[in-house]
Amino acid sequence: MLILGIETSCDETAAAVVSDADVGARLRANLVFTQLEEHRLYGGVVPEIAARSHLERIDALVAEALREAGVDFADLDAIAATTGPGLIGGVMVGMMTAKAIAAVHGKPFVAVNHLEGHALTARLTHDLPFPYLLLLVSGGHCQLLAVEGVGRYRRYGGTIDDAVGEAFDKTAKLLELGYPGGPAVERRARSGDPRRIALPRPMVGRPGCDFSFSGLKTAVRHALGKLESVTPQDRADLAAAFQAAVADVLADRSARALARFQAETGQSGPLVVAGGVAANATLRARLSDVAQAQGTELIAPPMALCTDNGAMIAWAGLERFRLGAVDGLDFPARPRWPLDSLSAPTASTPAATASELAS
Template sequence: MSMGADYSSEAAAATAAPKTAEARVLTVLGLETSCDETAASVVRQMPDGAVQVLSSVVHSQIAEHAPFGGVVPEIAARSHVEAIAGTVRRAMEQSGVDFEGLDAVAATAGPGLVGGVMVGLSFGKAVALARGIPLIAVNHLEGHAVSARLAAPAPYPFLLLLVSGGHCQLMEVRGIGHMTRLGATIDDAAGEAFDKIAKTLGLGYPGGPALEKLAATGDGARFDLPRALLGRKGCDFSFSGLKTAAAKLAATCETDQDRADLADAVQKAIARQLTERSARAMDDYGTRHEHRLLVVAGGVAANRTVRTELERAATACGFEFMAPPLAYCTDNAAMIALAGAERLALGLVSDIDVAARPRWPLDEATALADPLYKTGRKGAKA
C-alpha cells in the first residue's frame, strides 16, 4: 500500500479487516528521530511472530537541551543530522547484520518535530535507494503500540493506553493499521503535565523521571488536587486543571519536604486519572472481546507508580496486563523496526517520496471525520 502525500487510501483501509501476514523471517533496520533522541535498531521477526532485537542504539540529546529546560526543535534537528550516520553504523555493527541482510528499512515519518523527522526519514530513503530495499514509513505512535511485543507475545486485539510526553490515548488495537480511539486527552498529555509541573518545582530536565525520584520521599496526602472528569462518561483525559493547581501550590512550598510531598501528590493524581479512565475503557472493551489484555506503552509507562496502579486496575477488571521493558517505553528504534516488519509482512510499503508529518493520528479514518482534528484539540490532532 502506498503512503505518499495522499493518506486517504490508508485511512480508509484502517476500517477494513486486518490482512493476514506473510510468514517468513524479516530483518528490518529501524530509525527514530521524532524528538530529542537519535535511535537506530535492527530487529528480526520470525515466522511465528517471535522477535529478536539484534541491536538498539540511542543517542540522547538531554545534555544539549537541559540548559533550556526542554526540547529546542532547532537544536534537536541539528543534533540528529550530526548523530544519525554514526548511530546507524553502531546499530548495524552490534547486530552482526550487513546491509545486504536487510529486508527493509523503517523510519518514523511522524508525528513529531518535523525537522527531526525529516532527518531520519531522509536517511531511510537513502538506505532504501542505495540498497534496493523497501522503505516503510512508520507512525511513531504505532511504534509505541507494538512496543510490548518486542519482549513477549501480545496477540491482537488488545486495549492500549498510549501515554507519553505529547500523547495520551486509549485505543482498541486489532492489528497494524487497524486501531480505533476510545478516548484521548482534551488538553494536556500526562507526560506533558509531569514535565511542566517538574519545571515549576525547579527540577531538572527531563522532568518526569526527576519528579518520580522526588516523589519517592514525599507524602502526597498533604495536598488536595482536582480530579478532572470524575464521573463523566467516556474515556477522555484532562490534565490542564491539575497542572494549574499544582503550579499554584508549588509557589507555597518552602522546604524540600514540601516539594517532595507535592511531587508525590501529583504523581498519584496522574496515576489515579489514568487508572480511572482506563477502567472505563476496560469495562467497554470487555463486553466485546473474550481475550482481555491491557497494554500500556509510552514514556510515562516507565513510571513505577503508574505501572503499579494500572496493573492493579487491570487485575480488578479481569484483564491481563503488559508493558514494554523500560528500555522500550521511551523513544527507541526497535519499536519502529518491529512496526516496519509487521507492515512489510502485510505488504504495506511506502513510496520513496513519502512526506514527513508533524501530525499523524493512529486512527486517521476517524480523525479525518472529526472537526476537532483541524481546530486544535490535542486528542484529535495527535
C-alpha cells in the same frame, strides 16, 4: 526477515535491527543517543538543536547498529523510519536517511507512524495477539485505543488539553526539579506524602474515556503559591500529590475503557501501556491493580522500550512489511498523524524494491 529501523521524531536519535525470529531473538541491535544534556539548559526540547543533533549522529548510529547485529545493508529486507508525528525537522533527518539507504541499496522503504511503533511494541516483547486495549502515555500523547490489528485502531478517548508527559514536565519546572520532568517528579515523590496537599482529579467519574491535565498542573501552581517558604519537603509532597492524582486519573479512565473493550470484544483483555510515561513504576503498579480488578493483566514493555527507540520503529516496519506494505520514496513527513487514521496494509500489495519505486 531483518528490518533496520530509524527514529528521530523528538530528542532521541535511534537505530535498531529486528527480526521475526522467536521472541527472545528478535532484537538484534537497539542503540539510542539521548540529547538530554543538550536541552537541559532550556528546560525542554529545542527543535532546531534536536534536528542538528540527529543530523550529526544518525549515520554513525546506523553503522554501529548494523555492526552490533552482525549484518550489512545487503542482508536487510527493508528500511523503516518514523515519518511522523513529531518535530518536523527531526523527522525529516531520519526519514531522508532511511530513504537514501533504501535507494542506494535497492531496499523497500516502509513509513512508520511513531505512535504505531509504541502501540506494537508489546508484540515485539510479549508476542501478544490482537486485539488488546492500549493506554498510550507520553510527552505529546495520551489516549486509549482498541488495537485490532496492524493499522487498525479505534480511539476510545484522549486528552482534551495537555498530554500526561507534558503535565509531568511542566510540574517539574514549577517545582524546580530539573529536566526531564517525568523521572524528576518520580524521584522526588518517593520521599513525599501524597496526602498532605489536596489536588483535583480532573475527569474522574465522568462518562467516557477522555483525559484532562491542564487543571491539575494549574492546581500545583496554586498550591505552590500558598506556601510561605518552599522547602525541599514541600516539593517532595507536591510531587507525590501530583503523581498520585495522575495515577487516579489514569486508573479511572483506563478502567472505563477496559470495561468497554471487554463488552465490545467479549475478551478479557489485556491492558497494554506504552510510551515514555509507562516507565513510571508507581503508575505501572496502579494500572496493574486496575487490570487485575477486571480479570486481566497489565502488559508493559521493558523500561528501555517505553521511551522512544529504534526497535519499536523497526518492529512496526516489519509488521507492516510482512503484510505487503511498501511506501514510495516520495512519502511525506507528517508533523501530525493520528493513529486511528492509519489504514491496514493488505497482503495482496506487492513488495517492490526501492529501486523500482524510484524509477
